[in-house]
Amino acid sequence: SGAPREKDPPLVILVDSREICSGAEVVSALKAAHGVKVQVCSLSGSDYIVSNRMAVERKFVSELLNSGNRSKVTQRLQRLQSMFERICVIVEKDRVKSGETTRFFQRTQYYDGVLSALVQAGVRILFSSGQEETAALLKDLALVEQRKAAAIRVPTELEGHRQEMLNFFLSIPNLSYPAALNMCHRFGSVKEVANRLPGK
Amino acid sequence: MTTKGNFPVTAGSIVVPYGHVIGNEKWRGSEIAQRLQGKIRLIFEDGLGLVDFHLSNRTCILYISEADLVAGDEFKRRLVRFRNASSLGGIVIVEKTQISDQYFLAVQKLVVLELGMVLLPVTNQREASQLITQLVHEQSKDLNSNPFLRKQCSQLAEPSLFRTVQQIPGVGKTKALLLLQQFGSIHRLCNASVKELELVVGQTLAQQIYSFLCS
Numbered sequence: 581s582g583a584p585r586e587k588d589p590p591l592v593i594l595v596d597s598r599e600i601c602s603g604a605e606v607v608s609a610l611k612a613a614h615g616v617k618v619q620v621c622s623l624s625g626s627d628y629i630v631s632n633r634m635a636v637e638r639k640f641v642s643e644l645l646n647s648g649n650r651s652k653v654t655q656r657l658q659r660l661q662s663m664f665e666r667i668c669v670i671v672e673k674d675r676v677k678s679g680e681t682t683r684f685f686q687r688t689q690y691y692d693g694v695l696s697a698l699v700q701a702g703v704r705i706l707f708s709s710g711q712e713e714t715a716a717l718l719k720d721l722a723l724v725e726q727r728k729a730a731a732i733r734v735p736t737e738l739e740g741h742r743q744e745m746l747n748f749f750l751s752i753p754n755l756s757y758p759a760a761l762n763m764c765h766r767f768g769s770v771k772e773v774a775n776r777l778p779g780k
Numbered sequence: 781m782t783t784k785g786n787f788p789v790t791a792g793s794i795v796v797p798y799g800h801v802i803g804n805e806k807w808r809g810s811e812i813a814q815r816l817q818g819k820i821r822l823i824f825e826d827g828l829g830l831v832d833f834h835l836s837n838r839t840c841i842l843y844i845s846e847a848d849l850v851a852g853d854e855f856k857r858r859l860v861r862f863r864n865a866s867s868l869g870g871i872v873i874v875e876k877t878q879i880s881d882q883y884f885l886a887v888q889k890l891v892v893l894e895l896g897m898v899l900l901p902v903t904n905q906r907e908a909s910q911l912i913t914q915l916v917h918e919q920s921k922d923l924n925s926n927p928f929l930r931k932q933c934s935q936l937a938e939p940s941l942f943r944t945v946q947q948i949p950g951v952g953k954t955k956a957l958l959l960l961q962q963f964g965s966i967h968r969l970c971n972a973s974v975k976e977l978e979l980v981v982g983q984t985l986a987q988q989i990y991s992f993l994c995s
Contacts, residue, residue, distance in 0.1 A: 650927075654927040654928060657927075657928045658927070658929070658930055661928070661929060662930045687903075687907055687910070689910060689914065692910055692911045692913075692914035692915075693914045693917075695900060695911070695914070696914040696915045697918055697926050697927060697928055698928055699871065699898050699900075699918070700919065700921075700923070700926055700928075701926050701928035701929045704892065704898075705892075705898070705899075705900070706888060706892060707884075707888065707901055713885070720889065720893055724893050741992070741995070744947070744949055744992065747947050748944065748947040750947075751940070751944040751946075751947045752940070752944055769993065769995055770966075770970055770992070770994075771971065771993050771994045774966055774967045774970040774971070775967070775971070777967070
């Protein structure tokens with residue numbers, strides 16, 4: 581049941597350009613193992629976008645164990661909450677560096693507090709043991725969203741005037757990347773959008 | 781703790797007094813119960829059915845032990861029955877240990893992606909009690925104190941409007957300011973004629989702005 585039906589177009593996942601470095605294996609597994617169409621773009625604020633309404637943040641366990649990252653993590657999620665209907669955090673096990681024996685993490689009260697606050701805020705949480713598993717989870721999320729008719733269906737590569745229109749829409753506060761993308765495809769011009777907005 | 785036999789589904793809401801947790805009678809004397817006592821007020825009740833702990837009138841916990849995972853699919857039927865019968869928010873706490881690790885991915889897929897419930901792994905009952913304590917604290921807090929919820933800050937429209945106008949090809953800071961002073965809004969700018977635009981910027985740029993916005 582997990583396999584896409586034949587009439588479904590390939591799954592599209594938008595990936596932030598910064599993930600090319602920190603999540604190279606996630607990106608290559610999405611393409612090679614899962615046949616997902618990966619579009620790398622500057623998402624400024626989210627790691628992955630798996631549908632028109634869902635953003636996914638990839639966080640290491642170590643980032644959530646330590647209160648030193650508090651403001652960075654909360655600011656990013658607050659920003660996502662203002663742009664997306666659904667947010668998911670994938671909590672990924674830290675990689676064991678060479679020369680290091682398996683890391684032992686003491687579960688902190690702070691960590692449980694973060695999880696509790698995420699649950700209370702309606703943020704979905706998934707746990708991953710590494711980059712390949714994260715890729716599989718991203719594909720599963722995109723599949724669920726596709727079943728709920730929320731998949732990104734418009735072309736993600738734009739050129740010339742359309743690309744300029746996209747940049748214009750992306751500068752509007754609280755407008756997500758897929759929302760801006762859909763506006764470029766559904767409307768003929770910026771003027772048409774301006775004249776269709778309520779309360780103009 | 782295994783969940784053999786047919787427990788009745790308790791579908792209705794249970795009244796949980798403020799700051800309390802209602803625990804299923806079967807947890808009496810367990811390590812979780814012992815560690816919770818003293819931190820939160822724990823009351824035991826019979827007949828909670830499929831639910832292990834009620835944190836509030838809206839949220840409850842279903843606990844899946846290492847033994848449940850290894851024993852087979854009984855716990856899956858329990859989760860599905862709960863989901864079909866109850867409108868409560870269900871948080872599934874699962875014992876993810878070296879032994880049960882191999883089952884975790886499939887459980888996560890079922891609980892989070894198929895049933896739309898919350899899943900939180902712990903390695904033992906000691907960790908579970910710390911997590912439950914934090915969940916209870918979070919539930920009793922004001923939603924406004926949750927750092928992950930959108931803050932209703934009044935964002936000034938002008939600086940972002942200024943940035944948006946600068947996305948029009950050929951328009952920099954100076955021209956953006958002139959255009960906003962003259963037209964005031966994106967809507968009015970979009971509906972300006974080339975002639976009106978020419979009065980603010982040069983002929984070439986006026987034509988460029990017009991064609992960017994209107995075609």
